[in-house]
Amino acid sequence: MAGFGWFWDAMGGKTGRNQKRSKQVVAQSAKLHQSIAGLSDEELSQQGRALCADGSINDAPKLLAVLAEASKRTLGYTPFEVQSQAVLRLLEGDVIQMDTGEGKTLVGAMAATGFALMGKTVHCVTVNEYLARRDAAWMSPLVEFFGFTVAHIEESMDAPQRREAYRASIVYAPVTELGFDVLRDQLITSRDQAVQHGADIALVDEADSVLVDEALVPLVLAGNEPGAAPAGRITQVVAKLRPEQDFSIDGDQRNAFLSETGARRVEQMLGIDSLYSDEHVGHTLVQVNLALHARAMLTRDVHYIVRDGKVALIDTAKGRVAELQRWPDGVQAAVEAKEGLAVTEGGRILDTITLQALMGRYPRVCGMTGTAVEATDQLRQFYDLRVSVIPRNRENQRIDYPDRIYATAEEKFDAIVEDIASLHRVGRPVLVGTHDVSESEQLAARLAELGIAANVLNAKNDEEEARIIAEAGDIGRVTVSTQMAGRGTDIRLGGADERDRDAVVELGGLAVIGTALHRSKRLDQQLRGRAGRQGDPGSSVFYVSLDDDVVQVGGAGESVTAHPDADGLIEDKRVYDFIQHCQRVTEGQLLEIHSQTWKYNKLLADQRVIIDERRASLLDTEAGLDALREHNAQRVEELEQRYGHALMVQAARELLLYFLDMGWSDHLAHMDDVRESIHLRAIARETPIDEFHRIAVREFKQLAQSALHRAQETFDTVEIDASGVHLEDAGLARPSATWTYMVSDNPLSGGGNSVLRGIGAIFR
Structure with a gap:
């Protein structure tokens, strides 16, 4: 990229002056390392603290030298100069x-320690709990060398364990767990119930x-409530419907719709006059649409798996089971009914927050x-x-072959199998990246x-991922994985212990094969990057068919003339250019979705800040009791005399927090309904986003x-005694259990794809 620094500076990438300065700082640091090496452990630790005594870095070269020497002593790793450069940029x-x-884990730990030396608390944000657990254990000696504490968060932890973990100076945690802890803390009725209090720094891996990629995904906390699961014969009736004749799927492959013929068949099989009558439109039709969505749009081993008699959702971005997540609004129950499993209850949305x-x-x-x-544009805009682009420590030796394009998915599949078999015959390790569980199997x-x-590494056995990935570079290994992004384990040639490294190098290193292009080129690059580690040899190639999702979506309304050979292979530059065009279109769609979603979410995020402030006031002051005293001073005085001031403060707090929280829950549900139909405003020549904001502001004021x-x-009227306020007896109980929703969020889908429902048009 030499000579193009002006371009990357304009785009937000730093390869110009700042990078030059970083290299100068690192060079100075390397010269200081020898003098630092003679210090005792205590002297080295004290010097690190002294360099950041006022909350900022007083001497960057010396701090990098201190961190490098501490890494060498505690972890056995002396960072490369490019790693120290990366630490400085962080x-x-x-x-x-x-x-x-190239050693991002060490870089992250050194930077986190640097922030801690400045007196900052740090959340090291990971994409899964395996990486949080691994990195916290792996890097803890470095952090603890300077007298700081390190901990990690994982899904199985209870509130006391989480509370203790969040007290650490540096906390490694999956982004979803951080989000759900924030949401759960929004339900507390006294400060001692909170598990976390934020941090000064978020250091984000991947x-x-x-x-x-995940910024659009709302984390949604729900409380148990009876749901509208398809009941009686509805699931069986919908199972008999004929595709195309009785129902259709929209062009975006997001929604299923009953045809007139299908509606008549359902009515006949259920023995009712009309699905659209007042008697059935609000109940039976909803259940039929839920069952239809479960049947037509949600596929076993693609969107979910069945494990231990339960439906487990798959996070398609990572190819893993999404722990403790469920679909909203009866969809979960509909899938359970479809699979013949015990149907669980529904839920009320309590709170939501996007990443x-x-x-x-x-x-x-x-x-x-x-x-x-x-992703420069998105990172800068949002x-x-x-x-900052950090150069490799060793030059890249990987060979990236042009995409291999086939006419049909079947011909592509045959070619992939043949390619794997050919590589396997000579003993070369192969890593195959697929898009879903079904394809991998x-x-x-x-x-x-x-x-x-x-x-096979997919959502069914993700707990084995570290072992499987670590051995993927061994002689003769064939590893098939869904979504390699964020897997987080290096593939070493010759196996985890590199015992056969020389033999694998001789064979050409790891061969990476992608079974289809992703909608974002970045995800392709993440898969390619699994080969060619630290200057290793390797290769990558992607297979594409004209049937693939990225081509169908990105090339919608366009066509290209292809002349495949006998095996279906297409070697035509025009077709290759068309495929690249399709991927650019899908990338543009994703950016537009992000931009539009941000506009919808920003106002609700701002309103959430106001709710946070009101909750804080109720939790930390006597504002609640003051409000009740203004309304009914006599009863407040009587109860205070009988049960004491402190009990009344807490009773008032719980009472006002209950109605504030339920009001916020109702507001979210209402704005969800508004957003579901807001695209219709365009018909009246109103701007949907402006109308959404107008309604949101008006409703929030109340x-x-x-x-x-x-x-x-x-x-x-509520009973208050020595044990507190009895909200449950007044029918005002908070949910006894909470769980989370897994939601897709796309405001651009014409049928509606709501922030909380995640499915469109199912209540129409």
Whole structure:
């Protein structure tokens, strides 16, 4: 990229002056290392603290030298100069791009320690709990060398364990767990119930995945409530409907619709006059649409798996089971009924936050990834973050072959199998990246027929991922994986212990095969980056068919003339250019979706801040009791004399918080309904986003006052005794259990794809 520094500076990437200065600082640091090496452990630790005594870095070269020497002593790793350069860029608040295998884990730990030396608390944000657990254990000696504490968060932890973990100076945690802890803390009725209190710094691993790809995903906390599951014969009736004749699927492959013929068949089989009558439109039709969505749009081993008699959702961005997540609004129950499983109850939306809003809660965000440059626009637009490209320690030796294009998916599949078999015959290790569980299992089954044993890494066995990935570079290994992004384990040639490294190098290194292009080129690059680690040899190639999703979506309404050979292979530059065009179109669609979604979410995020402030006032002051005293001073005085001031403060707090929280829940549900139909406003020549904002502002103005009035009215009659306020006896119980929704969010889908429902047009 030499000679193009002006371009990357203009785009937000830092390869110009700042990078030159960083290299100068690192060079100075290397010269200081020898003098630092003679210090005792205590002297080295004290010097690190002294260099950041006033909350900022007083001497950057010396601090890098101290961190490098501490890493050498505690972990046995002396960082490369490019790693120290990356540490400096993180400490200055950038997102750094480092190729796979270049040592991001050490870089992150050194930067986190640097922030801790400045007196900052740090959340090291990961994409899954395996990485949080691994990195916290792996890097803890470095952190603890300077007298700081390190901990990690995982899904199985209870509230006391989480509370203790969040007290650490540096906390490694999956982004979803951080988000759900924030949401759960929004339900507390006393400060001692909170598990976390934020942090000064969010240091994000796989930053483009968390900040861009997953930024649209709302984390939704729900409370148990009876749901509208398809009942009686409805699931069986819908199972008999004929595709195309009785129902159709829209062009975006997001929604299923009954035809007139289908509606008549359902009515006949259920023995009712009309699905659309007043008697059935609000109940039976809803259940039929839920069952139809479960049948037509949600596929086993693609969108979910069945494990231990339960439906487990698959996070399609990572190819893993999404723990403790469920679909909303009866969809979960519909899928359970479809699979013949016990149907669980529904839920009430209690609160929601997008990952983008979650990251906005941190005073400072920085991050690292292997593919940041392609996300420069999004990182700059939505987070005001700049990208610094860190050079490799050793030159890249990987060969990236042009895409191999086939006419049909079947011909492409045959070619992939043949390619794997050919590589396997000479003993070269192969890593195959697929897009879903079903595809990975079909490929493994086909290879098994040829006598080739493949290690399959998908949502069904993600707990084995570290072992499977670590051995993927061994002689003769064939590894088939869904979504390699964020897997987080290096593939070493010759196996985890590199015992056969020389033999694998001689064979050409790891061969990476992608079974289809992703909608974002960054995800392709993440898969490619699994080969060629630290200057290793390797290769990558992607297979594409004209049937593939990226071609069908990106090339909608367009066509290209192809002349395949006898095996279906297309070698035509015009077709290759068309495929690249399709991918650029889908990338543009994703950016537009992000931009539009941000506009919808920003106002609700701002309103959430106001709710946070009101909750804080109720939790930390006697504002609740003052409000009740204004309404009914006599009863407050009587109860205070009988049960004491402290009990009344807490009773008032719980009463007002209940109605504030339920009011916010109702507001979210109402705005969800508005957003579901807001695209219709365009028909009346109104701007949907402006109308959404107008309604949101109007409705929110009523929320706090309404909550206050309802709390005051309830206070007149609710029972309060020595044990506190009895909300449950008044039918005002908080949910006894909470769980989370897994939601897709796309405001651009014409049928509606709501922030909370995640499915469109199902209640029409």
